[in-house]
Amino acid sequence: MSIPDDFDLQNFLPYLLNQAAEESSLSFQKVYKDRYGMLRTEWRVLFHLGIYGRMTAKQIGERSKMHKTKISRAVAKLAERRFLTRQKDEADRRLEYLELTPAGLRAYRDLRDVARAYDSQIAARFSEDEVALLRRMLRQLAGGAR
Amino acid sequence: MSIPDDFDLQNFLPYLLNQAAEESSLSFQKVYKDRYGMLRTEWRVLFHLGIYGRMTAKQIGERSKMHKTKISRAVAKLAERRFLTRQKDEADRRLEYLELTPAGLRAYRDLRDVARAYDSQIAARFSEDEVALLRRMLRQLAGGAR
DNA sequence: CGTTGTTAGTTACAAAACCAACAGTTAACA
DNA sequence: TGTTAACTGTTGGTTTTGTAACTAACAACG
Numbered sequence: 001m002s003i004p005d006d007f008d009l010q011n012f013l014p015y016l017l018n019q020a021a022e023e024s025s026l027s028f029q030k031v032y033k034d035r036y037g038m039l040r041t042e043w044r045v046l047f048h049l050g051i052y053g054r055m056t057a058k059q060i061g062e063r064s065k066m067h068k069t070k071i072s073r074a075v076a077k078l079a080e081r082r083f084l085t086r087q088k089d090e091a092d093r094r095l096e097y098l099e100l101t102p103a104g105l106r107a108y109r110d111l112r113d114v115a116r117a118y119d120s121q122i123a124a125r126f127s128e129d130e131v132a133l134l135r136r137m138l139r140q141l142a143g144g145a146r
Numbered sequence: 147m148s149i150p151d152d153f154d155l156q157n158f159l160p161y162l163l164n165q166a167a168e169e170s171s172l173s174f175q176k177v178y179k180d181r182y183g184m185l186r187t188e189w190r191v192l193f194h195l196g197i198y199g200r201m202t203a204k205q206i207g208e209r210s211k212m213h214k215t216k217i218s219r220a221v222a223k224l225a226e227r228r229f230l231t232r233q234k235d236e237a238d239r240r241l242e243y244l245e246l247t248p249a250g251l252r253a254y255r256d257l258r259d260v261a262r263a264y265d266s267q268i269a270a271r272f273s274e275d276e277v278a279l280l281r282r283m284l285r286q287l288a289g290g291a292r
Numbered sequence: 293c294g295t296t297g298t299t300a301g302t303t304a305c306a307a308a309a310c311c312a313a314c315a316g317t318t319a320a321c322a
Numbered sequence: 323t324g325t326t327a328a329c330t331g332t333t334g335g336t337t338t339t340g341t342a343a344c345t346a347a348c349a350a351c352g
Binding site: 007047053065123130138 | 272
């Protein structure tokens with residue numbers, strides 16, 4: 001029984017994107033995990049603060065599309081490790097501004113350099129035009145609707 | 147403090163791939179979840195059996211790169227729902243052949259058609275050449291090393 | 293003011309993933 | 323053969339995530 005079917009799983013875009021994403025994250029994950037004991041959510045928050053500077057959890061959520069509970073937990077961990085400080089907005093006391101400490105900034109810069117090198121290494125597997133097109137398509141796919 | 151930095155997170159490939167993968171999985175996830183109460187691991191196992199026919203958990207692991215515990219649990223769920231049957235190899239009693247039941251096959255075909263339509267919908271956002279290149283690059287990235 | 297609704301962020305509980313140790317079976321080879 | 327190593331698949335305990343309800347603060351409008 002069980003008539004084999006010719007659906008091409010290896011080319012099904014959601015599956016393929018997942019496989020590529022997982023594979024391409026592996027080496028970088030190893031670094032932020034082994035070197036700083038971080039989770040994916042944590043380096044993402046760290047990077048947002050490192051790149052854009054002082055911002056609130058809400059703003060991180062808008063940029064990263066992470067759910068607020070993930071952010072809340074990542075922020076708690078980073079604060080515990082003294083990688084960031086929290087500071088309530090006096091005008092609107094629901095808001096809390098997050099900012100990297102010098103230690104957090106050092107960790108960010110270290111990982112940023114690793115990320116840059118790793119990205120180049122991946123990009124080097126293709127021509128410049130190809131990589132540019134890949135990034136453009138991925139941005140569009142990531143962008144959601146339409 | 148907190149000097150803003152110009153690292154381009156939105157173009158960092160592992161990040162970008164994850165965002166694209168997540169976004170592109172959403173609609174399809176909704177279908178297999180709402181319609182069959184399945185998890186990602188479960189539809190993957192279902193598809194492997196639907197496409198390649200009778201095979202063992204080990205073989206599914208090799209093709210999908212899923213860890214054996216995920217497969218074991220997905221198989222248990224699918225067996226419980228009567229979507230597949232298990233049959234020990236008499237020659238090597240460590241092996242167990244998995245095979246879709248008629249109900250499992252129906253579910254597979256239903257989801258496969260959804261997947262095909264969904265894939266076309268995504269592909270339609272680009273030219274044929276672009277999509278072909280995208281798939282090729284993703285396959286290479288997914289393929290691991292080098 | 294005061295009631296109702298909205299927002300930022302946290303917490304509690306359940307679901308799922310991860311990892312390591314396990315049972316049962318087969319292979320290797322002294 | 324007998325003992326050890328290797329392999330397939332499962333289970334247990336912990337970590338991480340997801341979902342929903344919650345607190346505290348502000349806004350809107352009578």
